Amino acid sequence: MKLYNKILILTITQLLAIFIFGIYQIQTLYLTQQKAFDHKTLIQTEMVQTRFEEMLQNLQKSAKILMNSQEVTTGIISNDTDLLFNWGKLFLSSPSDKIHFMNLKGTVISRGEAEYSFGDDVSKTFYFQQVLHNDTFLGIDIIDNQECLVFASRIKQYGKKPIGIICVAIAIDQALLDKMVTGTNMSITYHSAYQDISTTHGQKLFNTSALHVSLQTLGVQEATFHIGLTSEEELSALKETRTNFLLSIALAFVLLFIALHIVLLKHLKDYENLTHLLIDFYEDHISIKEVITRTQKVIFDHTAPEVKKIAEALFKMSQKIADTQDELETLSTTDQLTSLANRRKLEESLDQKLKEASRGIHFSIIMLDIDRFKMINDTYGHEIGDHVLLHLSHTMRHAMRVSDIVGRWGGEEFLLILPETSLQGAIVLAKGLCAKIAELSFEHYPHTVTISLGVATYHEDDTSNTILNRADTALYKAKNSGRNRVEYEN
Amino acid sequence: MKIKIIVLLLICLCSTTIAQDKLVFGVNPYRNPEELRELYSELITYLEKSLDKEIVFVISKDYDHLVSLIENGSVDIASVSPKLFATLRQNIPNTHYLATLEMINENGQKESSYQGLIVTRADSSIAKLNDLRGKRFGFTDVSSTSGYIYPRFLMKQQGVDPLHDLSQTYMLKKHTKVLQALLEKSIDAGAVASGAYYNLSTEEQNKIRILATTEEIPLDVMIASSKLNPAFVDQIKQSLMHFSSHQTTNDAIVGFTQKPLTSYDRLNTLE
Numbered sequence: 112m113k114l115y116n117k118i119l120i121l122t123i124t125q126l127l128a129i130f131i132f133g134i135y136q137i138q139t140l141y142l143t144q145q146k147a148f149d150h151k152t153l154i155q156t157e158m159v160q161t162r163f164e165e166m167l168q169n170l171q172k173s174a175k176i177l178m179n180s181q182e183v184t185t186g187i188i189s190n191d192t193d194l195l196f197n198w199g200k201l202f203l204s205s206p207s208d209k210i211h212f213m214n215l216k217g218t219v220i221s222r223g224e225a226e227y228s229f230g231d232d233v234s235k236t237f238y239f240q241q242v243l244h245n246d247t248f249l250g251i252d253i254i255d256n257q258e259c260l261v262f263a264s265r266i267k268q269y270g271k272k273p274i275g276i277i278c279v280a281i282a283i284d285q286a287l288l289d290k291m292v293t294g295t296n297m298s299i300t301y302h303s304a305y306q307d308i309s310t311t312h313g314q315k316l317f318n319t320s321a322l323h324v325s326l327q328t329l330g331v332q333e334a335t336f337h338i339g340l341t342s343e344e345e346l347s348a349l350k351e352t353r354t355n356f357l358l359s360i361a362l363a364f365v366l367l368f369i370a371l372h373i374v375l376l377k378h379l380k381d382y383e384n385l386t387h388l389l390i391d392f393y394e395d396h397i398s399i400k401e402v403i404t405r406t407q408k409v410i411f412d413h414t415a416p417e418v419k420k421i422a423e424a425l426f427k428m429s430q431k432i433a434d435t436q437d438e439l440e441t442l443s444t445t446d447q448l449t450s451l452a453n454r455r456k457l458e459e460s461l462d463q464k465l466k467e468a469s470r471g472i473h474f475s476i477i478m479l480d481i482d483r484f485k486m487i488n489d490t491y492g493h494e495i496g497d498h499v500l501l502h503l504s505h506t507m508r509h510a511m512r513v514s515d516i517v518g519r520w521g522g523e524e525f526l527l528i529l530p531e532t533s534l535q536g537a538i539v540l541a542k543g544l545c546a547k548i549a550e551l552s553f554e555h556y557p558h559t560v561t562i563s564l565g566v567a568t569y570h571e572d573d574t575s576n577t578i579l580n581r582a583d584t585a586l587y588k589a590k591n592s593g594r595n596r597v598e599y600e601n
Numbered sequence: 602m603k604i605k606i607i608v609l610l611l612i613c614l615c616s617t618t619i620a621q622d623k624l625v626f627g628v629n630p631y632r633n634p635e636e637l638r639e640l641y642s643e644l645i646t647y648l649e650k651s652l653d654k655e656i657v658f659v660i661s662k663d664y665d666h667l668v669s670l671i672e673n674g675s676v677d678i679a680s681v682s683p684k685l686f687a688t689l690r691q692n693i694p695n696t697h698y699l700a701t702l703e704m705i706n707e708n709g710q711k712e713s714s715y716q717g718l719i720v721t722r723a724d725s726s727i728a729k730l731n732d733l734r735g736k737r738f739g740f741t742d743v744s745s746t747s748g749y750i751y752p753r754f755l756m757k758q759q760g761v762d763p764l765h766d767l768s769q770t771y772m773l774k775k776h777t778k779v780l781q782a783l784l785e786k787s788i789d790a791g792a793v794a795s796g797a798y799y800n801l802s803t804e805e806q807n808k809i810r811i812l813a814t815t816e817e818i819p820l821d822v823m824i825a826s827s828k829l830n831p832a833f834v835d836q837i838k839q840s841l842m843h844f845s846s847h848q849t850t851n852d853a854i855v856g857f858t859q860k861p862l863t864s865y866d867r868l869n870t871l872e
Contacts, residue, residue, distance in 0.1 A: 192739075192782075193774035194663075218769055227778065227785040230737045230769060 115375050122371055130360045137356050144349050152318060152340060155295040159338050162291050163322055166281065167249065170262040173202040174279040177210070178266045187212060187266055187275035192221045192229055199223020205290075207282035209254055212266075213239070214275050233278075238263045241327060242276050250327030251303070251334045257282045258303060258331055284308065298341040304332040314341040381409065381418040385425060399436055402429045448497055449504035452518030457526050460516045461575045464528055468569045475537035475568040477527040478582035479544070482561045482594040484523035491556060498555050503562075506551055510544050526582075534568035534599060541566050541597040549595060561595035568600070623655045624648070627667055627676035629685065629821075630660050631741065631748075632775060641680070643846055644854055651840040663774065664744030671696065674828040678837060684746040686822040687868040697825035697834045700841045700857035704820060707799035707851055713858045717747030717815035718798055719755060721790040722783060723808050730759040730813055737769045739779045739791035746868060748776060751815035752792030754871040784808060796852045819864050823857065 177183050177198060186194040199210035200223045210223035217234025233239050238261050241248040247264040254261060259280035266275045281287055288299045288310045298316060300309035309316075319339035326334075388405055391397045397405075406429060409422040444456035452460065464474045481503065488496035500523065507525065508517050516528040527544075529537050541564040548562050565586030567578050581600040589598035626645060628637055637660055645656045659676065661667035664685055670676040672693060680702065681689065689696045706712045721727045727736065733756065740763075741748025753763050763770060771788060773779050776797030782788045784805065790812065798806065823841055825834045846855040 189743075189772055190770055191772040191774075193772060193778060214769075220771065227781040228787055229771065229782070230787040 115379050118375055119368075119371060123368065126364060126367055130364060133360060134357060137353050141349055141353050145346060148346050148349075152296075155297045156320065156338055158295055159291055159297050159299065160322060163324060163336070166291075167260065167262070167324070167326075169204075170260065170279045170281065171249070173210070174262050174264055174277050177202060177277055177279075178264060183212070183277075184266065184268050184274065187214065187220060188268070190214075190220055195221035196223060196226050202279070205281070205286070207257075207284055207286055209259065209278070209280040209282070211254070211278040211280075212275060213278065215243075215273060217276075220275070238278065239276065248327060249325075251283065251331045252280075253305075253331060254278065254280045254282075257284070258305060258334070259283060260287075260326075285310075292338070296340060297338050299336060299338045301334070301336055303334040311341045316341060378415065378418070381415065382421070385409065385418075385421060389425070399429055399433045403433060446504075446519040449501055449519050451504050451508065451525070452516060454518070454520055457516065457518035457520060457528070458575065460518070460528055461526075461579075464530060465569070465573060465575060465578075467530075468573070473531060473533065473569055475529045475532045475534055475566060476578060476582050477529065477537055477541045477544075477564050477566050478520065478579070478586045479525050479527065479541070479562045479564040480586055480590065481523035482563055482590075484560075487556065487560075495556050499553060499560060502551070502553055503548060503560065506548065507544065510547055511540070515540075526579075532568075534566065537566045537568060538597060538599050541599075545595065545597055563589035563594045564597045565589055566597060566599035623657050624652065624677045625657045625659060625675065627659050627661055627670055627679040629664055629667055629680070629682055629742075629744075630662065630774060631682070631745065632777065634660055640852065640854060643848065644844060647844050648837070648840060651843070652837065664742050668692070668744075671824070671826055674826050676826065677829055678823060678825050680821050680823055682744065682746050682821055683819050683865050684750045684868045685744050686824060687865045688744065689824065690862070690866065691869060693827060695827040697827065697829065697831075697838075698862060699823040699825055699834070699838045701822055701860045702820045702854055703856040703858050704796070705849060705851055705853050705855055707796070709849060709851075711855055712820070713860065714817040714819050715747065716795045717751040717792060717818060718795050718811050719752050719790060719792050719813040720780070720783060720798065720809050721812055722786070723810045725789060725810065727790055727812065730756055730761055733761050733790055733812075734766045735768045736789035737771070737787070738763065738767045739771045739773050739782050739788040741776055741779060741792065742772055742774055745792075746818050747794040747815065748779070748792050750868060750871050751818060752813075755813050755815060780805070780809065800851060819860050822865065 180198060182194060183198055185191065186198065195212045199212065199221060202208075202210055203223050206224075208224060211233070212220045212222075213233060214220060217232050217236075217239050219229045219231050219233060222228050236252060236254075238248045238250065238252040238254075241250075242263045242265060247262070249262050250260075251258060252261045253259070259282050261278060261280040263276060263278040265273045266277050268274045283301055285308055288301060288308060292299050292310050298309060298311045298314075299322075300307070300311060300316060316337065316339035319337050322336040322338060324336070385406070388397070388402055392399065392402045403426060406422045406426040410419055410426060444452055444459070446453040461476070464472075468474055481499070484496065484499070487499055500519075504517075504519070504525075507527070511517050511527060512529075514530050515532075516530075518526050518528075520526040527540075529540065532540070545562055545564055549559060551559065553560075563586055565582045565584065565588065567581035567585060569578060585598040585600050589596045592598065626641070626648075628641065630637075632640070638658065641658060645658055648654075649656050659670075661670060661676075664682065667676070667679060667681060668685060668689060671679055671681075671689065678699065686696075686698075701713050703711050703713045704715075706715070719730065727733060740752070743749050756763055756766075761767075771782070773782060773791070776793040777800075779788070779791035779793045780797060780801060783791050795814075798809065798811070801809070825837060829837075841857040842859075844857055846853060848855055
């Protein structure tokens with residue numbers, strides 16, 4: 112498995128483990144919070160329910176206190192509006208409360224909440240009829256054009272003789288609903304055939320349940336209270352947190368994966384490039400020089416220390432190999448005595464020039480031989496012979512142009528390859544060289560030396576053999592014509 | 602001046618705690634407590650100074666309550682309605698008559714008597730007292746001279762029996778409340794003192810029509826408990842007779858006068 116894959120799988124496995132643990136934790140927290148939220152909702156629902164029941168109990172309590180008051184009884188009997196008003200007023204706990212005293216005919220004697228309003232007939236109202244039949248009424252009815260929670264009862268003198276009716280009521284309005292749910296997260300709605308009010312501020316009610324109340328509601332059709340939550344804000348916040356967390360995890364996972372991928376690619380690519388470089392080299396796709404150039408580029412381009420170190424090592428190694436190669440190249444192409452190109456090198460160069468010539472770059476060659484060199488060896492020994500060869504080689508090298516290739520063909524024979532040189536030009540150069548050598552004096556050889564030269568120039572479809580043969584033929588001709596002279600092909 | 606308003610039922614408790622150098626001054630609840638305090642404030646200040654006693658101002662729960670307070674000596678001096686005084690003279694003959702109040706009437710003149718009115722709304726179909734049959738009627742209190750005794754007398758004179766001929770009668774205690782209830786159409790007609798009517802704004806007066814007017818009724822009476830020292834009672838009487846106010850507002854107490862007691866005894870004959 113690739114290193115890239117190994118690192119990626121290992122890292123992703125660890126990340127996944129962390130993320131799965133995180134998801135598990137947030138899910139556990141969410142479930143715990145949901146349980147707490149449900150419990151809280153239940154408690155608050157019960158709280159609202161209790162408040163509602165207490166409200167009804169307070170209605171009944173106020174009515175009973177007033178019913179049992181001797182003064183109220185006196186007030187009813189004597190139609191003492193002022194006295195009843197003063198008593199009623201004492202038991203009003205909010206502006207929406209109503210306390211009415213009526214006689215048995217249904218005429219209002221006094222209203223605790225409205226000092227100057229009385230004398231009207233309420234005998235046709237539902238609650239009044241119910242009281243006449245059942246003695247008491249606990250329910251919802253319309254009082255003074257307002258839907259109210261009502262408790263009404265007969266007032267009895269000495270607990271026996273009915274003398275009037277008391278009605279204690281609370282208007283079912285926004286204030287009442289607000290009061291019922293104050294301090295809780297609950298909302299309450301009231302629906303009837305006449306009105307719809309709620310504390311929801313237009314929002315939808317969740318987890319709705321009806322208030323458990325036993326009220327007579329025939330006076331107001333379809334009258335119902337419902338409680339619930341307008342928004343599961345707390346739970347929603349938690350849900351949102353959970354979703355955000357999961358999204359963050361997913362995003363972090365993707366980002367980490369991409370980051371890891373990029374980092375790995377960036378670092379491993381350098382190693383891979385170096386590897387490919389070496390592969391290209393041993394597969395002979397690139398030379399050692401190319402390896403040096405490219406590793407040098409890696410060193411300059413990348414600051415990652417480990418990559419740099421490897422590149423530097425590779426660079427130094429490549430340099431050593433290049434030096435060795437150069438040395439071997441030099442050894443294989445250089446004549447050891449004269450340091451001129453050896454025959455192998457000359458053949459290569461000639462082949463190269465022939466290729467170039469096929470593209471129109473003309474050249475000529477000169478084949479030369481030292482006259483009577485065997486006699487120098489035989490007379491003065493090989494050391495002097497080598498001395499003469501070395502000296503002649505040195506002179507030839509300096510006499511020729513830089514672009515000319517001068518090499519030892521074998522023994523006392525030399526080959527000169529003259530790029531972009533015509534036959535005439537080669538003849539001129541050959542004659543000049545011949546004259547120069549003839550005038551040359553040696554440190555350890557007391558005589559002068561002469562050379563014979565054969566010149567040939569490139570012809571179309573020439574091979575190395577054909578051109579060499581023509582030069583060799585010309586040399587032979589110079590030898591046969593008395594030596595120390597230049598001959599050229601016909 | 603130091604005025605204390607003791608709330609209704611607490612008066613009995615108060616009387617036991619008040620030191621003897623304090624004088625308890627009681628009044629009927631025929632107006633709001635604030636109005637009554639304002640009405641009597643100058644007089645109380647004057648009496649505190651002239652008698653050198655602190656006066657505790659109390660408002661009874663109702664007319665009967667004030668009677669019982671005077672009877673048991675919880676209240677030393679009181680301003681009572683003429684009818685109440687007439688009743689007291691029957692029940693407690695030795696109740697001391699001190700003086701009759703003089704007030705500024707609606708014309709800005711000083712007077713010691715007033716009139717009771719039977720009123721209805723200006724747009725009402727009731728044109729005369731006989732039309733009150735089957736109507737809702739508002740009285741103030743059964744002990745009120747102008748708010749019950751005289752109006753009932755007037756109705757009876759016209760052959761209307763308030764107990765049987767009216768569809769419903771209400772006891773509203775305050776004259777102003779009778780007028781407000783009338784304006785609110787809670788009652789069809791009512792009985793009030795003339796002062797209460799003339800205290801209304803012109804706009805409100807225009808909405809009300811007077812059906813009948815009673816004869817002159819002596820104004821409220823200042824009385825002293827029979828349990829007070831007669832010499833001290835004389836001192837109070839003298840002080841009252843020397844009281845003179847320069848107030849010009851309607852219904853302000855501006856002085857006192859002496860009236861023959863027979864003018865009050867007549868009220869007992871109006872049943």
